[in-house]
Amino acid sequence: LAKTTQPISMDSYEGQEVNITCSHNNIATNDYITWYQQFPSQGPRFIIQGYKTKVTNEVASLFIPADRKSSTLSLPRVSLSDTAVYYCLTLAGTGRRALTFGSGTRLQVQP
Amino acid sequence: EAGVVQSPRYKIIEKKQPVAFWCNPISGHNTLYWYLQNLGQGPELLIRYENEEAVDDSQLPKDRFSAERLKGVDSTLKIQPAELGDSAVYLCASSPGTGTGTSSTDTQYFGPGTRLTVL
Numbered sequence: 001l002a003k004t005t006q007p008i009s010m011d012s013y014e015g016q017e018v019n020i021t022c023s024h025n026n027i028a029t030n031d032y033i034t035w036y037q038q039f040p041s042q043g044p045r046f047i048i049q050g051y052k053t054k055v056t057n058e059v060a061s062l063f064i065p066a067d068r069k070s071s072t073l074s075l076p077r078v079s080l081s082d083t084a085v086y087y088c089l090t091l092a093g094t095g096r097r098a099l100t101f102g103s104g105t106r107l108q109v110q111p
Numbered sequence: 112e113a114g115v116v117q118s119p120r121y122k123i124i125e126k127k128q129p130v131a132f133w134c135n136p137i138s139g140h141n142t143l144y145w146y147l148q149n150l151g152q153g154p155e156l157l158i159r160y161e162n163e164e165a166v167d168d169s170q171l172p173k174d175r176f177s178a179e180r181l182k183g184v185d186s187t188l189k190i191q192p193a194e195l196g197d198s199a200v201y202l203c204a205s206s207p208g209t210g211t212g213t214s215s216t217d218t219q220y221f222g223p224g225t226r227l228t229v230l
Contacts, residue, residue, distance in 0.1 A: 034218065041223070041224075041226075042221075042223055042224075043115070043202050043204070043221025043222050043223055043224050044154065044202075044219075044221050045221065046218050046219070046220070049218060087153050087154075100155075100156070101153035101154050101155075102153060103152070103153060104152075104153045
């Protein structure tokens with residue numbers, strides 16, 4: 001059963017770059033890696049998705065090494081509003097495959 | 112474009128009572144998901160629909176939980192009878208594709224969730 005592993009929590013200050021790494025050792029060849037952000041009392045929100053190397057959008061960058069066993073979400077110059085839980089999602093399981101979120105990383109941005 | 116709509120947002124019931132949650136996905140999205148989220152944990156998939164067919168319900172506790180997606184649009188998740196341990200947030204999500212996982216067409220869009228409290 002595939003599993004993702006993330007740090008439980010991270011602290012940062014406004015204006016800093018934050019990098020959150022997710023391990024997914026059993027990722028399948030055709031699977032993508034997706035990151036979501038969740039604020040309290042809201043559903044998760046899509047941030048970024050990638051397959052290999054690097055993907056960048058207006059919110060974040062996603063770095064995926066050649067072996068694809070991990071990925072790193074990079075948030076440039078965080079602000080207080082980036083305080084949230086960040087989840088890494090890959091395809092999990094075998095046979096009738098389930099969608100499994102990682103444990104999530106609680107990011108706290110301080111002034 | 113309207114997002115995923117869920118109702119009610121909050122529900123408080125006594126144990127052994129039935130409860131139902133409703134979800135209206137984004138228009139045109141073929142795939143609909145129901146997740147359960149306990150406090151401090153990530154969402155856990157309960158059931159996934161592709162159009163009106165439940166293609167993955169392996170994690171749905173079928174002794175008390177049931178779900179339906181009439182005409183491949185709206186969906187209802189029911190619990191009967193509810194237990195204390197069912198207190199959680201129930202999230203609905205939809206995606207435009209019909210893939211089995213995280214392909215580029217399977218970006219999931221979540222509703223705000225229904226917070227259930229069982230007393």
